[in-house]
Amino acid sequence: xxxxxxxxxxxxxxxxxxxxxESEGTFTAEDVKYDSGGSVDLAWNLPGLEESQTxxxxxxxxxxxxxxxxxxxxxxxxxxxNLKLKGSYSYVLRVVNEDGTVAKEIxxxxxxxxxxxxxxxxxxVLAALIIIFYLITHYIRASRRGIEFPIRKIPAxxxxxxxxxxxxxxxxxxxxxxxxxxxxDVQTVAGIIILGEVAxxxxxxxxxxxxxxxxxxxxSTARETVKESYLKAGRPDxxxxxxxxxxxxxxxxxxxxxxxxxxxxxxxxxxxxGTFYAESLILAETGNSIGAxxxxxxxxxxxxxxxxxxxxxxxxxxxxxxASAYLSRxxxxxxxxxxxxxxxxxxMIILIIGTILxxxxxxxxxxxxxxxxxxx
Amino acid sequence: MITAFVAVxxxxxxxxxxxxxxxxxxxxxQWFLIVVTFTMVLGLLNLLFxxxxxxxxxxxxxxxxxxxxxVSLLGTMAAGFLKGGINSPAFxxxxxxxxxxxxxxxxxxxxxxxxxASFRAFRxxxxxxxxxxxxxxxxxxxxxxxxxxVTGWAQGTSLDFLYLPNITNWIMEVMNMAGQRAVLMGAxxxxxxxxxxxxxxxxxxxxxxx
Numbered sequence: 011x012x013x014x015x016x017x018x019x020x021x022x023x024x025x026x027x028x029x030x031x032e033s034e035g036t037f038t039a040e041d042v043k044y045d046s047g048g049s050v051d052l053a054w055n056l057p058g059l060e061e062s063q064t065x066x067x068x069x070x071x072x073x074x075x076x077x078x079x080x081x082x083x084x085x086x087x088x089x090x091x092n093l094k095l096k097g098s099y100s101y102v103l104r105v106v107n108e109d110g111t112v113a114k115e116i117x118x119x120x121x122x123x124x125x126x127x128x129x130x131x132x133x134x135v136l137a138a139l140i141i142i143f144y145l146i147t148h149y150i151r152a153s154r155r156g157i158e159f160p161i162r163k164i165p166a167x168x169x170x171x172x173x174x175x176x177x178x179x180x181x182x183x184x185x186x187x188x189x190x191x192x193x194x195d196v197q198t199v200a201g202i203i204i205l206g207e208v209a210x211x212x213x214x215x216x217x218x219x220x221x222x223x224x225x226x227x228x229x230s231t232a233r234e235t236v237k238e239s240y241l242k243a244g245r246p247d248x249x250x251x252x253x254x255x256x257x258x259x260x261x262x263x264x265x266x267x268x269x270x271x272x273x274x275x276x277x278x279x280x281x282x283x284g285t286f287y288a289e290s291l292i293l294a295e296t297g298n299s300i301g302a303x304x305x306x307x308x309x310x311x312x313x314x315x316x317x318x319x320x321x322x323x324x325x326x327x328x329x330x331x332x333a334s335a336y337l338s339r340x341x342x343x344x345x346x347x348x349x350x351x352x353x354x355x356x357x358m359i360i361l362i363i364g365t366i367l368x369x370x371x372x373x374x375x376x377x378x379x380x381x382x383x384x385x386x
Numbered sequence: 387m388i389t390a391f392v393a394v395x396x397x398x399x400x401x402x403x404x405x406x407x408x409x410x411x412x413x414x415x416q417w418f419l420i421v422v423t424f425t426m427v428l429g430l431l432n433l434l435f436x437x438x439x440x441x442x443x444x445x446x447x448x449x450x451x452x453x454x455x456x457v458s459l460l461g462t463m464a465a466g467f468l469k470g471g472i473n474s475p476a477f478x479x480x481x482x483x484x485x486x487x488x489x490x491x492x493x494x495x496x497x498x499x500x501x502x503a504s505f506r507a508f509r510x511x512x513x514x515x516x517x518x519x520x521x522x523x524x525x526x527x528x529x530x531x532x533x534x535x536v537t538g539w540a541q542g543t544s545l546d547f548l549y550l551p552n553i554t555n556w557i558m559e560v561m562n563m564a565g566q567r568a569v570l571m572g573a574x575x576x577x578x579x580x581x582x583x584x585x586x587x588x589x590x591x592x593x594x595x596x
Contacts (some may be wrong), residue, residue: 035521046403125404132401139397142575172414196577199584206591226429227422236592255436256429262492274448288496295499309573311566319507327569331576334589342588350579372542 034043035059035101039118044132047125048093053143054103070100070119088260098122120229133383141356146349153345161344166305166323167336170281171301174211177278179247185277189284189308190224190264193231196311200330201284202228202235204307206241208335209236211313221254222271224237224264229256263287269296282306282321286313291327296319307333393585434459519555528554 035056042049052067058067064082068075069090079088079205093099100119104112151357153159177184186208188201203223212219219236223229232254235367240249257267269292272280280297282304289307290313298320299303307325317324325333335343368375392414399411434456442454464527465476510516527533533550540548546555583589 044403046405046408048405071569103395127402127404129401129403136401139578141584142578146579147586150588163544165489194579195419200576200580203589203591225422226425229429229432230425234593238591252432252436252439256432258425258433259429260489262489266492268486270451274445274451277444288493291499291503292492295503309569311569311573314569316503319503327573329578331580333572333592343583344589345585346579350575353579354572357514357575 012116012208014304033351035114035116037101037118039099039101039121041121041123042127044091047123048091050090050091050093050101050123051097051365052079052088053086054116056105056114057084059084059105063113064106066104066106068102068104069093071097075102092223093123102326114272119369130287131362134381135385142349142353145352146285146346149352150342150345153348156341157345158341159344159348161227161332161336161347164329164332164336166307166325166329167333169303169305169323170208170337171211172258173279173281173305174208174215176219178215178217178301180278183220183275184212184281185219185268185275185297185302186219186281187268187284188223188232189282189286190261190289191225192225195285197285197330198225198228199213201307202334204281204330204337205232206235206239207334207382209239213240213245213248216245216248219253220271220275220277222257222268222269223262224257224261225257228257229254242287256294261287261289265292268293272296272300272302275304276300278313280304282308283319283325283333284308286310286317291316291320297321390585390587393581399510430459524550525557528557530553 023091035054039053040051040053042051053266054065054067056065059082061082062069064080065076067079067081067088069078070174072095078090085146090099090101098120100117100121103116103118105114107113110139122327149159174184179304186205189198190193191198192253193199193202209219221232223232233251235247236360237246240246257264273296274281277300280302282293282297283306286293286308289308289311290308294304294306294317305322305323305325306321307330308317309327311327314324314326318326332347332350364375364378368378394416395407395410399407405486437452437459441449444452462477462480465474467473468474468476471477472517495580504522508515508519510519527536528550533554537548537550538545541552580589
C-alpha cells in the first residue's frame with residue numbers, strides 16, 4: 011500500500027513538472043543539416059508570453075554572450091548563420107519585462123555546427139544525374155560499335171546550307187550573333203559549336219562571315235573555332251581575325267551595334283544562336299526589315315515566341331544543343347543525342363507515375379513534392 | 387583535361403557542403419572572374435583597332451559611325467580617369483544624360499517591334515493560326531482595363547469563368563506554363579548532355595578541336 015502511494019505521488023510529480031515545462035515554453039537549438047557547418051536553427055514556443063514582455067535570445071560562445079535577436083512573437087524560428095568560429099555554441103532565451111527585469115530564462119544547447127559530407131537533400135539530383143550519364147554513355151558506346159541512330163529532320167538546320175548559299179549568290183555577308191552571355195553559359199558554347207559548322211561552309215563557298223560578340227572570352231573562343239574551320243576547309247588565307255570582333259558588354263549597346271551592322275551591311279543571312287533576353291525581338295525585327303533569311307535558336311522560353319514570330323526558322327530549346335550532332339553526323343554525337351532522348355523518356359515516365367500517385371495517394375504526392383522542393 | 391577537372395570539382399562542390407570543397411569552388415570562380423577582367427582589355431583594344439581601321443579604310447558610309455565609337459570610347463575613358471573617377475561630374479554627366487537615355491530609347495523600340503511582329507504573326511491563315519489569334523486577343527484584352535470593363539459584370543457570379551482577366555490568368559498559368567515547362571525540361575536535358583560531352587572531351591570544337 012505504501013509502495014502504491016509512493017508510486018502515485020512520483021507519477022503525479024512527474025506529470026506536474028512536465029506540465030510546468032509545457033506552460034513555461036520550449037526553446038531548442040539544432041545544427042542545420044546538410045550545410046557547410048556555419049548555421050544553427052533556433053525554435054521557440056512561449057504560450058505564456060505577455061504583451062508587455064519581450065523575448066531576447068543570446069548566443070553564448072567561449073564564455074562570452076551576445077544578443078542575436080529580439081522578438082515579441084509567442085513562437086518562431088531563427089537561423090543563426092555565419093558561425094565561422096569552430097566550437098560549441100549555447101543559446102539563452104530571456105523573457106524580459108517592461109521594467110527590464112528578467113521574468114524567465116531558458117537555455118538550449120550546446121550545439122556544435124558541423125558540415126555534412128554529403129547533402130542528402132540533393133540525393134535525388136545525384137540519382138537523376140547518374141541515370142542520365144549512364145544513358146548517354148551507353149548510347150555513345152553503342153554508336154561506336156556501329157549501331158546507327160536515325161535523326162528526324164530539323165527544318166532550321168536543313169536550311170543552313172540554303173541560307174549560306176543565298177548569301178554567297180547575292181554577294182552579301184553572313185551575320186552570326188552568338189548571344190549576349192559569356193562562355194560559361196552552355197547556350198553560348200552550343201552557338202559557338204554551330205558557328206564552327208557555319209564557318210566551314212562559308213570557307214568552302216568563299217562567303218563573308220561577320221561575328222560581332224558581346225564578351226571578350228567569346229571572341230577568343232570563336233576566333234579559335236572559326237580559324238580551325240577555315241584551316242580544315244583548306245582556306246586559311248580567307249580567315250582574318252577581325253571577322254570576329256568585340257562590340258560591348260552592355261546589352262542595348264550591343265543591340266545597337268548589331269542593328270547598325272544589319273542596317274549598313276545588309277547581310278543576306280543572319281544566325282542568332284545562343285542566350286538572348288529583351289534584345290531578341292529588336293534583333294529579329296531589324297533582320298526581318300532588311301529582308302535577310304534568319305535562323306535563330308535559344309533555350310530561353312520567354313524569347314522563343316519572338317524568334318518564332320520574326321524569324322524564318324527557329325531552333326527550340328534542345329534543338330540548339332542537338333545542332334552539333336545534326337550538322338556533323340558523327341556517330342558518337344548521334345549516340346549522345348539518342349541517350350538524351352532516352353533520358354527524356356525516363357523523365358516523362360517518372361512524371362506520369364508521380365502525377366498518378368499524387369492524384370490517387372495524396373500523402374505520397376505530398377512526400378514527392380517535399381523531396382523536390384527541399385533540394386535547395 | 388582542365389575542363390573535365392574543373393567541371394568535376396564544381397559538381398562535387400554542389401553535393402558536398404564541406405567548407406574545404408567550397409573554398410576550392412569559390413577560388414575557381416574567382417579565377418574565372420580575373421581571367422574575364424583581363425580579357426575585357428583584349429576586347430577593348432580589339433574594338434579600338436577595328437574601329438580605327440574601318441574609320442580610315444572602311445566604306446564611306448561606315449566611317450562616321452566608327453569615329454563616333456572611337457570618340458565616345460576615349461572620351462568616356464578620359465572622364466573616368468579624371469579626379470573623382472567614376473564619380474566625377476563628367477562621368478556622371480555621360481552616364482545620366484547620354485548612356486541612360488540612349489539605353490531607354492533602344493529598349494523602347496521593343497514596344498513598336500512587338501506591335502509589328504504581332505501584326506505579322508497573328509493572321510488567320512490556318513486553323514492553328516486562328517486559334518493563336520483568338521488566344522492572343524483574349525490575353526491582351528484580359529491584361530488591359532477594357533477587359534475588366536467589358537466582363538466585370540461576370541465577376542463574383544456563377545458566370546465568373548467568363549471574366550476575361552480570369553480566362554487570361556488561366557491561359558497564362560496553365561496552358562502557357564505547361565508549354566514553357568516542356569521547353570525548359572528539354573533544354574535542361576540538352577544542357578546536361580552538352581555538359582557531359584564537354585566533360586568527357588567528346589565535344590571539342592568550341593576549343594578549336596574536332
